[in-house]
Amino acid sequence: SMKRYVSFLMLVSWQKDKSDQQQVKQSPQSLTVQEGRISMLNCTYENSAFDYCPWYQQLPGKSPELLIALHSVQETKEGGRFTVFYSKSDQRLSLNIRASQPRDSVSYFCATSTQCSPGPCKLYINLQLRLWQTFLKDCKLAQI
Template sequence: QQQVRQSPQSLTVWEGETAILNCSYEDSTFDYFPWYHQFPGESPALLIAIRPVSNKKEDGRFTIFFNKREKKFSLHIADSQPGDSATYFCAASLESSSFSKLVFGQGTSLSVVP
């Protein structure tokens, strides 16, 4: 079974610190790697995604670092804010022309303490 492993299960950082969330995958054919976030009581929503043509993708305070050789990717949240407190899911898929069958990690619960 295709697997995406995520760590840590939970993470607490102080406001202003950089939070680092990690994922690894097994299937070398995967070519799309998104991060979703989910706030309590809400649905998951796409935060940022990367394709392996590059090893870094930035969007404001959020950066994905991608290592194809080691089959690992991570989400760095710079200058963490209490409003970033949520559960973060990494995922991976092999894109086709019509759909993306995502395999999700188990999630990291992030708490940012003021």
């Protein structure tokens, strides 16, 4: 029987705070795994001065949507087949996708925010989503 593979596209994203700029880097930029296997997407950041770490998923032709979020006091957060692991010492956030399926072949983004009272956080995320949408228009050729 023919093995099926699942492809993921990661795009670099970042969040900017009033007082500081936090650069967030993701790896790998693209990933292909066999269907049913575990997929691991990583995010590294420059400093640990943040308290909210959302991951977004973007379906083709749609706006990015919040997939799962973790607060910096947590080490793991699970939601269905998705788990986020946080390592403060390694300055890394990892998104683990269990039993990868073809429908998981979409774009993923991670971000960090240093201010997350409900009001500012919402505005902050909406602004970042607009930036991502603009950025993605230039990256359509890179889509798998």
